[in-house]
Amino acid sequence: MGALTTQADRSVAKLTEEEIIHRVVQALGVATPPFPEGPGGDCAILDTTRGGRRYRASTVDSVLLGRHFDLACAGHRAGAKLVNRNLSDLAAAGATPSDGLLSLLLGPDVDVAWLEDFAHGAGKAAAKAGLDLVGGDICRAPAGMFAGTLALQGFAHRVLTRRTATVGDALFVTGQLGGSLYGHHLDFTPRLAEGEWLCGQGEVTACTDLSDGLAKDLPGLLGPKLDARVDLTTLPLSNAAQALAKADGKPAHEHALNDGEDYELLFTVATDRADFLERAFRQAFPLTPLTRLGATEAGSGRLLDLATGEPVKAKGFGHFG
Amino acid sequence: MGALTTQADRSVAKLTEEEIIHRVVQALGVATPPFPEGPGGDCAILDTTRGGRRYRASTVDSVLLGRHFDLACAGHRAGAKLVNRNLSDLAAAGATPSDGLLSLLLGPDVDVAWLEDFAHGAGKAAAKAGLDLVGGDICRAPAGMFAGTLALQGFAHRVLTRRTATVGDALFVTGQLGGSLYGHHLDFTPRLAEGEWLCGQGEVTACTDLSDGLAKDLPGLLGPKLDARVDLTTLPLSNAAQALAKADGKPAHEHALNDGEDYELLFTVATDRADFLERAFRQAFPLTPLTRLGATEAGSGRLLDLATGEPVKAKGFGHFG
Numbered sequence: 052m053g054a055l056t057t058q059a060d061r062s063v064a065k066l067t068e069e070e071i072i073h074r075v076v077q078a079l080g081v082a083t084p085p086f087p088e089g090p091g092g093d094c095a096i097l098d099t100t101r102g103g104r105r106y107r108a109s110t111v112d113s114v115l116l117g118r119h120f121d122l123a124c125a126g127h128r129a130g131a132k133l134v135n136r137n138l139s140d141l142a143a144a145g146a147t148p149s150d151g152l153l154s155l156l157l158g159p160d161v162d163v164a165w166l167e168d169f170a171h172g173a174g175k176a177a178a179k180a181g182l183d184l185v186g187g188d189i190c191r192a193p194a195g196m197f198a199g200t201l202a203l204q205g206f207a208h209r210v211l212t213r214r215t216a217t218v219g220d221a222l223f224v225t226g227q228l229g230g231s232l233y234g235h236h237l238d239f240t241p242r243l244a245e246g247e248w249l250c251g252q253g254e255v256t257a258c259t260d261l262s263d264g265l266a267k268d269l270p271g272l273l274g275p276k277l278d279a280r281v282d283l284t285t286l287p288l289s290n291a292a293q294a295l296a297k298a299d300g301k302p303a304h305e306h307a308l309n310d311g312e313d314y315e316l317l318f319t320v321a322t323d324r325a326d327f328l329e330r331a332f333r334q335a336f337p338l339t340p341l342t343r344l345g346a347t348e349a350g351s352g353r354l355l356d357l358a359t360g361e362p363v364k365a366k367g368f369g370h371f372g
Numbered sequence: 373m374g375a376l377t378t379q380a381d382r383s384v385a386k387l388t389e390e391e392i393i394h395r396v397v398q399a400l401g402v403a404t405p406p407f408p409e410g411p412g413g414d415c416a417i418l419d420t421t422r423g424g425r426r427y428r429a430s431t432v433d434s435v436l437l438g439r440h441f442d443l444a445c446a447g448h449r450a451g452a453k454l455v456n457r458n459l460s461d462l463a464a465a466g467a468t469p470s471d472g473l474l475s476l477l478l479g480p481d482v483d484v485a486w487l488e489d490f491a492h493g494a495g496k497a498a499a500k501a502g503l504d505l506v507g508g509d510i511c512r513a514p515a516g517m518f519a520g521t522l523a524l525q526g527f528a529h530r531v532l533t534r535r536t537a538t539v540g541d542a543l544f545v546t547g548q549l550g551g552s553l554y555g556h557h558l559d560f561t562p563r564l565a566e567g568e569w570l571c572g573q574g575e576v577t578a579c580t581d582l583s584d585g586l587a588k589d590l591p592g593l594l595g596p597k598l599d600a601r602v603d604l605t606t607l608p609l610s611n612a613a614q615a616l617a618k619a620d621g622k623p624a625h626e627h628a629l630n631d632g633e634d635y636e637l638l639f640t641v642a643t644d645r646a647d648f649l650e651r652a653f654r655q656a657f658p659l660t661p662l663t664r665l666g667a668t669e670a671g672s673g674r675l676l677d678l679a680t681g682e683p684v685k686a687k688g689f690g691h692f693g
Contacts, residue, residue: 159692
């Protein structure tokens with residue numbers, strides 16, 4: 052069963068808008084609170100004591116059929132991806148997930164059972180993270196089209212962000228990088244627990260999540276006044292990156308730098324506390340790989356290769372169309 | 373200049389993702405606060421003292437090229453529509469707009485200048501309502517496609533919602549109804565001031581905004597245990613509804629009941645306070661038409677015609693495809 056169907060009686064076109072909403076809400080399951088905190092009104096109504104913390108982190112992201120997953124992808128994997136890639140942004144901020152709004156653009160040929168499976172996967176991923184899906188909308192789109200957009204709110208006592216590192220900070224990354232197309236881009240666990248924990252450590256100075264690849268996301272973390280000098284031989288290579296390297300002959304570290312969709316955390320730590328932070332992290336998360344990649348220095352947002360001293364440019368950076 | 377272009381050098385395809393985001397953020401103007409409260413991080417970071425009220429109202433809605441506006445529609449009108457139809461949902465809740473996330477799906481043939489005009493219109497409508505556009509994302513879509521999704525948060529001391537009216541409440545509607553296709557569906561002012569004011573009146577028992585037409589939205593307001601008996605001769609007819617009626621021969625009141633996209637407020641008031649509320653409203657909003665349509669009674673979410681006693685069904689209610 053794929054996202055689209057040629058059988059009219061399996062498609063969303065046979066249903067009314069109300070029937071589609073009903074089925075989606077049912078499939079979202081426990082992730083959807085009852086009205087008026089959940090769907091059914093003009094707005095979802097939430098108590099502002101919710102979260103009970105000083106900062107709210109707000110983010111939005113989409114998945115589109117043919118771009119973020121293909122026709123053969125099971126609905127629940129696509130739904131989980133939409134939720135988890137958004138949660139990865141909250142993880143980078145160190146925020147605890149609170150509530151989200153789900154918006155769907157549906158072509159008339161979207162398969163109803165696939166859509167329910169999508170909502171089921173989204174609801175399950177949300178429930179696992181303590182995220183309430185409080186509302187949304189559906190909208191008719193041209194045939195062949197399916198897009199899901201999720202807007203999230205999370206809360207934190209302190210919030211991690213980008214561009215706040217200083218000269219000499221140590222640079223760390225969680226997990227293993229590269230080759231996400233082999234499956235990781237659909238099946239990953241957002242680093243929420245790690246992000247919340249890092250947020251509680253005062254020596255962590257900046258954080259982002261890796262969605263476009265280390266080479267492209269690092270400048271965003273650093274901002275315009277810092278470089279990072281990185282030992283490329285220390286890059287944590289995923290098995291998929293190594294397999295891809297064998298298949299296409301490119302060095303595995305290029306996959307780790309450029310493949311994107313790693314959904315790992317990239318963060319900086321005050322240099323005199325870096326050893327302590329590293330030990331404490333390993334104790335708190337014995338199953339999460341942690342790699343110290345190098346250190347920041349005065350510069351202009353560049354990734355410098357420790358071996359050559361040369362800047363490493365992001366590959367695959369191109370035009371939008 | 374339309375939404376799509378056949379000239380490659382005018383299209384978004386000539387730009388990088390970063391360049392498109394830069395142009396959109398520039399065009400949003402004062403509606404976009406600086407980083408980290410605005411765009412540029414994984415999340416926008418907001419202080420939870422923002423709004424300073426007990427409830428948060430959360431809502432999302434989209435506009436799609438070819439469905440909510442056509443190829444000939446100026447960008448700023450489409451952008452304003454996206455913002456204003458979302459603000460209309462906050463108005464129905466009586467909430468004050470706070471912050472929003474803007475998500476765009478762009479085909480490679482979207483015209484850059486049209487897109488900037490869209491963002492300009494969205495930013496202007498947001499700024500007028502005190503709404504900050506704090507973040508968003510853009511995503512590549514198939515040719516011919518443009519969709520904008522906006523997720524909004526607003527705050528209120530008390531929040532109006534649906535399904536909270538009781539037997540005997542008076543039913544009111546603001547403005548004039550029908551014929552929105554003649555222009556009102558693009559150019560309207562969401563009833564934010566009226567919604568906030570109604571929210572402050574304890575005798576207002578339930579409220580919604582009219583997006584699908586009175587006949588379809590009324591059952592949502594009433595819930596499953598109330599009917600409303602309405603004098604159809606009192607329906608406030610817009611000039612456009614009357615012009616349409618002349619053109620197509622249908623009674624004008626059918627347009628007022630079914631056309632949709634009125635973006636007016638439909639609300640109920642405790643019966644013994646209805647006269648007082650009506651006078652106070654006219655004093656507070658001398659330029660906003662207000663019509664008392666009838667009253668609620670025990671039932672099942674139906675609109676009953678006062679003249680015949682018969683239920684009036686929504687027209688054009690149909691399948692999704």
